[in-house]
Amino acid sequence: MTIDASSVAAGGRVARAGEGELAPPILEVHGISKTFTTNNREVVALRDVSLAVRRGEFVSLVGASGCGKTTLLRSIVGLESPDAGIISLEGQILDGVSKDMAYVFQDINLLPWRSVVANVELGLEARAVPKRERRERAMHFLGLVGLTDVADAPPYTLSGGMQQRVGVARALATEPKVLLMDEPFGQLDNFTREALQVEISNLWSRLGTTIVFVTHDVDEAIFLSDRVVLFVPNPGRISEIVDVPLPRPRSDYDVRADSRAIELRSQVMQHLHRAGAVAG
Amino acid sequence: MSANIRPGARSGGAALAAPRSGAIAGEDVVPLGARDAAAAARTRVPLAWAREHAATIARWVVIAAVVGLWQASATFLNPIFISSPVTVVRDFASLVGNGQLPSAFGSSIGELAAGAVIALVLGVTIGMSMGRIRLIERALDPLVALGNATPSIALLPVMVVWFGVGSSARIAFIMVLGLWTFIINTLAGVRSVRGGLRDVGVAFGLGPWRQTWEIYLPATAPYIFVAARIAMAQATVGMILSGQEVGQGGLGGLAADFGSYSETGQLIATIATTTALAMFLFWLIRTVQARAFPWINETSAGRR
Numbered sequence: 344m345t346i347d348a349s350s351v352a353a354g355g356r357v358a359r360a361g362e363g364e365l366a367p368p369i370l371e372v373h374g375i376s377k378t379f380t381t382n383n384r385e386v387v388a389l390r391d392v393s394l395a396v397r398r399g400e401f402v403s404l405v406g407a408s409g410c411g412k413t414t415l416l417r418s419i420v421g422l423e424s425p426d427a428g429i430i431s432l433e434g435q436i437l438d439g440v441s442k443d444m445a446y447v448f449q450d451i452n453l454l455p456w457r458s459v460v461a462n463v464e465l466g467l468e469a470r471a472v473p474k475r476e477r478r479e480r481a482m483h484f485l486g487l488v489g490l491t492d493v494a495d496a497p498p499y500t501l502s503g504g505m506q507q508r509v510g511v512a513r514a515l516a517t518e519p520k521v522l523l524m525d526e527p528f529g530q531l532d533n534f535t536r537e538a539l540q541v542e543i544s545n546l547w548s549r550l551g552t553t554i555v556f557v558t559h560d561v562d563e564a565i566f567l568s569d570r571v572v573l574f575v576p577n578p579g580r581i582s583e584i585v586d587v588p589l590p591r592p593r594s595d596y597d598v599r600a601d602s603r604a605i606e607l608r609s610q611v612m613q614h615l616h617r618a619g620a621v622a623g
Numbered sequence: 624m625s626a627n628i629r630p631g632a633r634s635g636g637a638a639l640a641a642p643r644s645g646a647i648a649g650e651d652v653v654p655l656g657a658r659d660a661a662a663a664a665r666t667r668v669p670l671a672w673a674r675e676h677a678a679t680i681a682r683w684v685v686i687a688a689v690v691g692l693w694q695a696s697a698t699f700l701n702p703i704f705i706s707s708p709v710t711v712v713r714d715f716a717s718l719v720g721n722g723q724l725p726s727a728f729g730s731s732i733g734e735l736a737a738g739a740v741i742a743l744v745l746g747v748t749i750g751m752s753m754g755r756i757r758l759i760e761r762a763l764d765p766l767v768a769l770g771n772a773t774p775s776i777a778l779l780p781v782m783v784v785w786f787g788v789g790s791s792a793r794i795a796f797i798m799v800l801g802l803w804t805f806i807i808n809t810l811a812g813v814r815s816v817r818g819g820l821r822d823v824g825v826a827f828g829l830g831p832w833r834q835t836w837e838i839y840l841p842a843t844a845p846y847i848f849v850a851a852r853i854a855m856a857q858a859t860v861g862m863i864l865s866g867q868e869v870g871q872g873g874l875g876g877l878a879a880d881f882g883s884y885s886e887t888g889q890l891i892a893t894i895a896t897t898t899a900l901a902m903f904l905f906w907l908i909r910t911v912q913a914r915a916f917p918w919i920n921e922t923s924a925g926r927r
Contacts (some may be wrong), residue, residue, distance in 0.1 A: 446827075450819050454838070456841040456916065467831070470828065496923070497917070
């Protein structure tokens with residue numbers, strides 16, 4: 344395991360030396376802090392978090408609940424406004440919501456009054472795509488997740504796994520430069536989750552989209568990612584960034600059985616325990 | 624990847640249940656083995672039919688008993704107090720025949736529809752604006768509280784002063800009765816829109832206007848339907864009241880006339896027409912909701 348110590352230096356500068364052959368960063372997060380006040384109690388969700396994601400990279404943010412990983416993802420898309428710090432996409436500092444990114448929600452949040460295909464069209468409407476092209480693109484991305492059959496069905500008639508496929512299609516249809524996924528499979532049963540992990544991995548290799556993926560499942564993170572970012576709580580911050588050197592494609596490859604993956608997993612868990620990120 | 628949608632699964636379940644339901648109903652095509660059982664069951668049909676329709680039968684027994692008692696009481700009570708079902712039906716027929724009831728019905732329903740539609744459009748627009756724009760909420764909040772607290776009946780003379788004696792005053796009164804219900808419920812609906820749905824609008828880059836139209840308005844629909852039911856009851860009262868008080872128009876005016884001449888049979892026939900109208904309107908609201916907004920019931924049962 345190569346723990347990338349240089350990336351967690353104080354101040355959080357993450358542009359790494361000696362990696363010129365890798366793609367340049369597409370998404371950069373610098374010194375993000377965010378404090379929530381609930382019932383007169385201040386919770387530091389993020390303190391001085393910095394991260395750089397390279398073009399085409401699959402990065403997972405891992406940690407226990409309350410370590411700020413979802414807050415970071417929401418800040419990147421513009422659903423939260425950080426108290427301090429800057430976020431830039433392709434060198435452009437973002438202010439508010441970027442139409443170059445798309446979001447997949449843990450609780451899916453399909454609009455029940457729209458058909459499946461109309462849900463996928465939502466982001467395209469905001470991007471002023473003409474009606475005919477909208478439908479074609481929506482059907483294309485529904486096809487990628489294998490759901491053209493149910494295009495006209497109301498979303499609440501689908502199973503949870505199928506609903507989240509629609510959620511993925513809705514995000515991909517906007518052809519985002521960066522796809523942000525917030526524990527997208529957290530509410531699904533194990534079998535559905537594993538099927539969708541393979542599927543998202545295939546889609547990622549096929550489309551080349553940069554993905555930032557939040558999860559608390561270390562196996563899921565190792566299976567999917569190029570790099571795993573470990574978060575610890577109180578205050579929420581990055582503790583380590585871990586490279587995952589397992590070969591791809593990993594689709595028909597059992598991460599739970601591979602010795603390198605097992606080694607990686609136990610080191611990640613040990614690190615999280617040492618850092619006090621896992622209670623009990 | 625399998626693409627099973629629920630309707631398919633449901634029809635599978637129905638096929639399994641068919642032998643049992645077929646045996647009871649004694650109709651439907653029944654799988655081979657169950658045919659004899661179904662034939663045997665056919666002899667017990669009357670009893671089975673009665674058991675299946677027990678609630679309907681009980682309901683008609685109650686209705687028949689009430690009408691019977693009413694008819695019986697008419698033989699010893701002064702007809703001015705209670706009339707009788709037979710007289711009411713006869714009076715109803717003559718009121719329809721001489722055109723009095725249809726014309727009153729027409730003008731009443733026209734005023735009701737006009738008042739209710741204005742209340743709906745205005746109330747939802749105001750409620751939505753208050754829910755979406757903080758400044759508007761702050762600005763209108765006291766006014767809405769004031770309007771809602773004012774006993775609407777007190778506004779009837781005001782409407783007459785503003786619009787004169789006639790249809791406009793009655794429409795305005797009906798509108799005012801329903802308006803606050805729509806404003807308050809729409810506002811409550813906007814406030815209750817799930818955070819997740821709000822996030823979808825923001826994260827997918829919809830502008831404020833599009834968010835209102837594509838997310839907040841449909842998400843508020845369940846509250847607007849509740850408001851429609853309450854407002855419909857209020858508006859019906861407004862329709863009768865304004866008909867009685869403002870220029871004697873429509874069903875309300877007709878009822879007031881018959882009341883003052885002690886024409887109890889015609890009075891009851893008019894009231895029954897009003898009741899039928901109100902019930903039709905409730906049915907209409909329910910049907911529109913079920914047809915155009917099926918997701919309201921489908922998603923409120925704990926499903927997403």
